[in-house]
Amino acid sequence: MEKIISALADSARWRILELLAERPRSVGELAELTGLRQPQATKHLQTLANAGLVTVFPLGQRRVYALEAAPLAEIGERLRLLIDTAEKNSSERDVVARYRAAIETDAGKADRDRWADGRSFLFERALPAPRDLVWRHFIDSTLLASWWAPPSLTVSECVLEPRPGGRAVLEYRDAEGRYRSEGRVHAAQAPERLVFDLSVLDGAGGVSFTGHYEVDLKATDGGTALRLRLRITETTAEALPYIAGIETGWRQVLDNLTQAVGVAMRANAATEHSKEEKDHD
Missing domain, CATH: 1.10.10.10 (Winged helix-like DNA-binding domain superfamily/Winged helix DNA-binding domain)
Structure with a gap:
């Protein structure tokens, strides 16, 4: 070739x-x-x-x-397959383009500390799963690791201990380095509400910025309505690439969560079906 x-x-x-x-x-x-x-x-x-x-x-x-x-x-044929794959995954290119645009938009503002303090985000998602299953995907470390990272990143540690004062940790890696966030859980009401902080740490262990999260889960006829509020404080000038990626990154992460709970629902349904067949026999 x-x-x-x-x-x-x-x-x-x-x-x-x-x-x-x-x-x-x-x-x-x-x-x-x-x-x-x-x-x-x-x-x-x-x-x-x-x-x-x-x-x-x-x-x-x-x-x-x-x-x-x-x-x-x-x-x-090889070129056709390459083009088909690129077109199928064109949204991934769009993600990078949006991320770059967000960095350019904020570049002029990130010339001092506290430049983005108070900025807030709201994410909502309808999830095809009961509330208790969605809740488990937040508090079970194994389930949490299955969705809490954008593509190309691998979760190496994640913890959300569902009690006031519980640890909140998110660490993930890619080919270029390690990224760690640490904080505390402030409120946990199963399976409805989870409030926690996470501070994104720089290479020396200092805080780049802190995110204050409020997760609310509401039972619906079709599953669960998730609402996630995020407010940031303690922002440093060096936090620009992290903050610029919040909007895009969390949308990707919630896509992962939607897929993860869907997989869990199908697995549960298959288990129930197998059990019913055994009982019938």
């Missing part, structure tokens, strides 16, 4: 292939049509032949070249 891509990267060779796609042609004809000298045309044809893109037919004193379409079809 590398030979094929390399061969296609030259405009003269590409023109030769276009001409051969119409019909087989001799070296002299190709040189005349492309404006190349015959030795140049021969060298390009040898490169194309080595890549399997053309075949030469010696016909007496003439050497006629014909296009081999199969390697091009293989490259075309």
Whole structure:
């Protein structure tokens, strides 16, 4: 494949292939049509032949070249799959673009400490699961780790102890480093309400900013209505990339939560179905 891509990267060779796609042609004809000298045309044809893109037919004193379409079809299929994958995941590119736009919007403001103190966010989501299951996805560390990080990040530690004074910890990693937040739970009323703080720490252990979270869960006919309020304080100038990513990051995280509780619901349904079948037997 590398030979094929390399061969296609030259405009003269590409023109030769276009001409051969119409019909087989001799070296002299190709040189005349492309404006190349015959030795140049021969060298390009040898490169194309080595890549399997053309075949030469010696016909007496003439050497006629014909296009081999199969390697091009293989490259075309690979490109089509690449394009399909990119289009399917175009929203991921949009996330990065929105993140960059948010950084640019706040860049002029983040020239001093406390620049974003008091900024607040509200996130709401209808979840297809009963309230007690959603609650468990917040207080069970294993379940919490299954959704509480945007794509490309891996949770290495997360704790929300559901009691006043309980620990709140979120640590995740990616290929470039480790990111840790620590705080305390202030209120926990199962399975309705959870209030906690998390301070995002810098590399030296200092506070970049603190997030104050209020999570309310309301039972509905279709499952659970989640409302998450977030207010930030203690912001430093260095917190800009973190704060710019809050809006996008939490939407991604809540997408993860929606998927996680959906998976749990389907697993529970399968377990119940299996149990009913055993009872029936």
